[in-house]
Structure formats: structure tokens, C-alpha cells
Amino acid sequence: MSDEIVYINGEKFKILIPEQDIKRRVKELGEQISEDFKGSVPIFIGVLNGSVIFFADLIREVKIDCEIDFLKLSSYGDEKISSGHVKLLKDLDCQVTGRDIIVVEDIIDSGLSIKFIKNLIMLKNPKSLSIVTLLYKKNRVQIDFKIDYIGFEIGDEFVIGYGLDYAQKGRNLKAIYVIDSQK
Numbered sequence: 793m794s795d796e797i798v799y800i801n802g803e804k805f806k807i808l809i810p811e812q813d814i815k816r817r818v819k820e821l822g823e824q825i826s827e828d829f830k831g832s833v834p835i836f837i838g839v840l841n842g843s844v845i846f847f848a849d850l851i852r853e854v855k856i857d858c859e860i861d862f863l864k865l866s867s868y869g870d871e872k873i874s875s876g877h878v879k880l881l882k883d884l885d886c887q888v889t890g891r892d893i894i895v896v897e898d899i900i901d902s903g904l905s906i907k908f909i910k911n912l913i914m915l916k917n918p919k920s921l922s923i924v925t926l927l928y929k930k931n932r933v934q935i936d937f938k939i940d941y942i943g944f945e946i947g948d949e950f951v952i953g954y955g956l957d958y959a960q961k962g963r964n965l966k967a968i969y970v971i972d973s974q975k
């Protein structure tokens with residue numbers, strides 16, 4: 793069991809999605825992806841750093857052969873709102889051309905990062921490109937393409953845990969927490 797309340801960088805956070813709910817949903821996503829990609833060997837692309845925990849759990853729920861690779865972007869500084877700029881800090885090492893690519897994100901907020909990633913990968917001519925995100929801020933996202941697999945839709949709130957950080961802290965929490973404005 794995870795703590796109900798945690799303090800990270802002096803701010804109070806309360807549980808939004810308990811560990812068991814995440815586990816159950818990640819298993820479902822892994823099973824769904826295994827079914828959808830039967831007969832293929834997809835490459836899962838983890839987006840560093842936020843997706844590492846979800847990524848590691850998700851691929852272990854995938855029952856078909858797969859490969860992995862990572863890319864790293866920067867857009868957020870240590871703040872709770874995006875700087876609005878996306879920069880590529882680490883490119884892919886794998887050969888994308890002709891392969892089924894599955895990008896694994898922790899959260900889609902404005903959609904700026906995933907738009908950037910999609911453009912980057914499409915330039916490399918994959919056979920297909922799918923996107924899986926654990927969290928999706930449905931009232932904030934501004935994109936004109938669909939996200940193939942969504943773990944949980946959440947409101948317009950700042951969340952941490954299970955890989956997601958607040959000024960680099962909180963990634964090691966087992967549940968997803970939301971900032972608690974009532975102090």
C-alpha cells in the first residue's frame with residue numbers, strides 16, 4: 793500500500809490512482825498490444841525520463857517478441873507548466889524504417905511533445921506508428937491525431953509518481969499523486 797499523502801519539494805500531494813489500479817490497467821494495455829501486434833516484432837520507444845517505470849512494467853505484460861529503444865526530449869524545466877519548447881536531447885539508435893513502432897509516454901498534456909515525436913519518427917518511414925500513454929489530460933490536449941492506447945484520462949491537474957516528477961522528485965512513488973491545493 794502507498795501513503796495517502798506525500799510531500800515533495802515542500803508541496804502536498806494526495807493519491808489519485810492507487811498502485812493496484814495502475815497494475816491492473818498496465819496488464820490490460822500489455823494484453824491488448826500483444827493481441828494487436830501478433831505476428832510482428834514491434835519496437836517500443838520509451839520517452840525518457842518520465843516513462844521509464846511505466847515502460848518497464850508495460851513491456852513485461854507484452855507476450856510477443858519485441859525490441860526496445862529510448863529517446864529523450866526536454867520541454868519542462870523544473871516548473872509545473874511547460875516552457876512550450878521541445879528539444880531533442882537523445883535520438884533513437886534503432887532502425888525505424890519498415891518497423892512497427894510503439895511510442896510509450898508517461899503523460900500527454902498539451903500534446904506538444906508527442907507531436908514532435910510523431911514528426912521525428914514519421915520522417916524515418918516506419919511501417920506503422922502507435923502511441924501508448926499512461927495518462928491523458930483530455931481537456932488540455934491539442935492534437936489532430938488519435939492516441940491509440942490510453943491508460944487513464946485525468947483532469948487538468950499536476951500529477952506525480954510512477955515515473956512522473958515535480959522538479960525531478962517523486963518519480964519513485966508507486967502510485968500517481970495529484971497536487972493538493974488544500975494545505
Ligand code: IMP
Binds near residue numbers: 899906956
Ligand atoms: P506536453 O508536451 O505538454 O504534452 O507534455 C508532455 C510532458 O510534460 C510529459 O512527458 C511530462 O514529462 C511532462 N508533464 C506534463 N504534465 C505533467 C504533470 O502533470 N506532471 C509531471 N509531468 C508532466
Ligand code: MG
Binds near residue numbers: 840841842843
Ligand atoms: Mg515525459
